[in-house]
Amino acid sequence: MQNIRINQIKDFCDNIVKINGWVYNSRRSGKIGFLTLRDGFGLLQCIVVKNEVSEETFENFKKLTQESSISVIGKVVKNDRATGGYEILLESFDTHHLSKDYPITPKEHGTEFLMSNRHLWLRSKRQHAILKIRHQIIKSIRDYFDMNDFTLVDTPIFTPSAAEGTSTLFKTEYFGKDAFLAQTGQLYGEASAMSFGRHYNFGPCFRAEKSKTRRHLTEFWMVEPEIAYCEIEEDMQWAENLLIYIINQVLDKRLNELNILERDIDVLRKVKGPFPRVSYTECIDQLQKDGFNIQWGDDFGSPEETHIANQYDCPVIVHRFPSDIKAFYMKRDPENEKVVLGMDILAPEGYGEIVGGSERETDIEILIERIKEEKLNQSDYDWFLDLRKYGSVPHSGFGMGLERVVAWICGLSHIRETIPFARTMTRLNP
Ligand code: 4AD
Numbered sequence: 001m002q003n004i005r006i007n008q009i010k011d012f013c014d015n016i017v018k019i020n021g022w023v024y025n026s027r028r029s030g031k032i033g034f035l036t037l038r039d040g041f042g043l044l045q046c047i048v049v050k051n052e053v054s055e056e057t058f059e060n061f062k063k064l065t066q067e068s069s070i071s072v073i074g075k076v077v078k079n080d081r082a083t084g085g086y087e088i089l090l091e092s093f094d095t096h097h098l099s100k101d102y103p104i105t106p107k108e109h110g111t112e113f114l115m116s117n118r119h120l121w122l123r124s125k126r127q128h129a130i131l132k133i134r135h136q137i138i139k140s141i142r143d144y145f146d147m148n149d150f151t152l153v154d155t156p157i158f159t160p161s162a163a164e165g166t167s168t169l170f171k172t173e174y175f176g177k178d179a180f181l182a183q184t185g186q187l188y189g190e191a192s193a194m195s196f197g198r199h200y201n202f203g204p205c206f207r208a209e210k211s212k213t214r215r216h217l218t219e220f221w222m223v224e225p226e227i228a229y230c231e232i233e234e235d236m237q238w239a240e241n242l243l244i245y246i247i248n249q250v251l252d253k254r255l256n257e258l259n260i261l262e263r264d265i266d267v268l269r270k271v272k273g274p275f276p277r278v279s280y281t282e283c284i285d286q287l288q289k290d291g292f293n294i295q296w297g298d299d300f301g302s303p304e305e306t307h308i309a310n311q312y313d314c315p316v317i318v319h320r321f322p323s324d325i326k327a328f329y330m331k332r333d334p335e336n337e338k339v340v341l342g343m344d345i346l347a348p349e350g351y352g353e354i355v356g357g358s359e360r361e362t363d364i365e366i367l368i369e370r371i372k373e374e375k376l377n378q379s380d381y382d383w384f385l386d387l388r389k390y391g392s393v394p395h396s397g398f399g400m401g402l403e404r405v406v407a408w409i410c411g412l413s414h415i416r417e418t419i420p421f422a423r424t425m426t427r428l429n430p
Pocket residue numbers: 163164183184185186207209215216217218220222224225353354355356357358397398399400401402403404
């Protein structure tokens with residue numbers, strides 16, 4: 001007899017198999033018991049017929065509670081009405097542990113309660129589907145860059161300085177000095193791009209976001225490519241192609257999970273290139289025409305981003321922002337000193353900014369001036385400025401926020417469900 005996983009079931013029709021798992025649900029109707037087993041790979045209905053199993057087995061079946069761990073032995077049979085098209089005619093089972101008073105029952109629970117029980121909530125069908133899609137997105141990201149000859153170079157988490165503004169830095173004591181948790185790996189990615197040509201880093205980033213929004217975590221994952229000899233237009237193309245690749249992979253490999261989440265698949269199927277490209281200035285004109293109280297130079301808030309994104313079925317690329325609202329390292333547009341060659345990609349359906357990137361400033365004098373303007377400590381950036389002294393080249397990159405992309409693709413109303421254990425201003429537990 002073979003030990004199998006539920007997702008292998010169709011290869012074992014009419015065989016007796018053993019499956020290790022947990023009780024998702026169990027109920028009885030007279031002399032027939034119905035047990036939904038989950039094993040991490042799927043859900044499966046097992047039928048327990050009183051007259052066909054030993055008395056002891058039926059009695060033990062009656063004792064089973066939600067989330068008890070069991071190993072089931074039975075025959076695989078085809079049943080078109082069962083989810084997955086197969087079920088098990090149970091012959092016997094072993095109980096490893098009888099679970100008692102599992103807190104998450106099939107009734108409705110509030111989100112705070114579920115978040116406090118996140119370590120258990122992960123077992124539910126919806127959360128399982130979300131994290132399977134997250135896994136698929138991570139794999140697609142890595143495959144995309146690996147296929148295109150990028151080298152993964154890991155960047156540090158403990159850093160001496162800010163890269164994305166000082167207001168969201170997490171400070172920690174480091175042997176008598178201050179250190180900060182990385183907000184981005186970008187500056188190190190730039191060093192790596194000068195060695196490898198095509199670089200990416202993919203890891204956790206930390207920002208002390210004091211806002212409680214549906215889009216912000218204090219610990220989130222970002223993938224950041226950095227490309228030597230690459231200007232802003234090409235940078236946009238890399239980002240667009242990445243998003244299209246991810247969507248196609250998820251549609252191809254995780255349709256089942258999207259259906260569990262009741263995601264509108266047609267909306268995702270409409271995501272095709274080329275994505276519209278509009279300048280910040282054009283957006284301001286449009287917003288003013290549509291009645292928003294916004295001036296040139298203001299940053300977009302979430303209502304503005306949603307309004308811009310709603311004009312399109314696809315993600316939209318917004319470029320050339322005022323330099324005052326963007327990071328010190330972005331290159332000034334040679335055709336207009338007031339704007340930088342930066343770009344953000346806004347997701348449809350109000351999911352907001354999923355990608356932020358730019359061409360990088362190569363002029364060391366301008367960089368030093370910007371570092372001073374931002375009141376950053378120049379000596380912390382000496383190594384970074386070295387990159388402009390030894391074979392400086394035009395280069396660009398971007399960062400894509402993993403959880404924002406997961407939220408959008410899964411159609412979730414809040415970012416907290418996109419990561420196994422969310423960290424926000426009000427949550428450090430479990
Ligand atoms: O636009 P950001 O701040 O860009 C950077 O950090 C650049 N250094 C990236 C680069 O060019 N290499 O952040 C990039 C993306 C955002 O578009 C968003 O998707 C995500 O990171 N992000 C967050 N996601 C969740 N919670 C937060 N608090 C986030 N802050 C940024």
